[in-house]
Amino acid sequence: MIIKVxxxxxxxxxxxxxxxxxxxxxxxxEAKVVKVTDIAEIQKYGVMRTPALVIDEEVVVSGRVPKEDEIAQWING
Incomplete structure (x- = not known):
């Protein structure tokens, strides 16, 4: 699993x-967490507001900071 912030x-x-x-x-x-700070790369995901979280190339949230338990639900499927 690859997770991008x-x-x-x-x-x-x-x-x-x-x-x-x-x-x-x-x-x-087990997952690899990658930070993406390049604006052009962020725009490729269609994200208009940061921060955003991408799990296996799917944007799961943008424009807010979800709590740890919410992120855990996305990670665990």
């Missing part, structure tokens, strides 16, 4: 990355 590096982007890493720690899923 999309955003320029703002506070909310860092919070999303932290929540994602925390959700992974509490799950049994």
């Amino acid at each position: 999309l955003g320029p590096g703002c506070k909310n982007c860092k919070n999303l990355e932290k929540n994602t890493l925390d959700a992974l720690k509490s799950s049994s899923v």
Whole structure:
């Protein structure tokens, strides 16, 4: 599984990355977390507001920072 955190590096982007890493720690899923800060690359996903979270090339949320348990639900399917 590849999880991408999309955003320029703002506070909310860092919070999303932290929540994602925390959700992974509490799950049994192995995943690689990648930070995407390049605006052109972010736009390829059709994201208009950051931060955004992409799991296996599917945008699951954008424009807000979901809580750890919500991210865990997406990770665990």
